[in-house]
Amino acid sequence: MAGVWRCMLPVVVLMCVCLWGSTEAVGGAVSRPRPTRRPYKKPTVNPIDLSPAAQNINIQQMAGTWYLLNTASKCSYLMNHGTKVEPTVMTLSLSTDQTLSVSTKTRHSHQCWEILQVYNETPTPGKLKLKGNRPELDTEIVIGETDYNSYAIMYYQKRGKITMKLYGRSVDNLSEPMLTKFEQLAEKQGLGLAYLFPFPTYSHCGTVDQDHVINCVPTC
Known part of the structure; x- marks a missing residue:
């Protein structure tokens, strides 16, 4: 009998160890602290540097x-x-309340749409603001360079991300050096060739049906 007990003892001990281990594993899973969400961190926003040309922008000459x-x-x-x-055309109209009315016409699903926005002037020449639903969704706009008659380079900054746009007074009067300069x-903003998107220079929208006029803040 003693021999049988000596043979059974290791088995009993092994079972106890296994049961203890499994109990600890289950208990550990229950008592493991819940993962906590990381607190929202506002993106670091570095203001767009204003070149000497941008600091002397005459906003009235930007109309049209x-x-x-x-x-x-x-x-x-x-x-x-x-x-x-799709081909896109923007029309700027000056208002008397320190704002700039912006009409952008483009095509979507084979139909012409007009997007209406308001850019607010700021105390800094060449700098505008498009207000979002919340202050952190505001878009800062800088007219970086322009000669008013042929080209304009504009910067749009929202939540720390920058988009640059090259506009022309017509679709065929920009020189190759100007395109290269853009x-x-x-490239200085980290936007290499992979992030350049040329727009069509033909078949722009004309008159837009009232049902296709919207007020909105673009994502890009």
């Missing part, structure tokens, strides 16, 4: 029609649909 020729951006929409962009300025 501008055709979008090229965009440099890491915007997710452009990254996914950049090969399908690419070089985009």
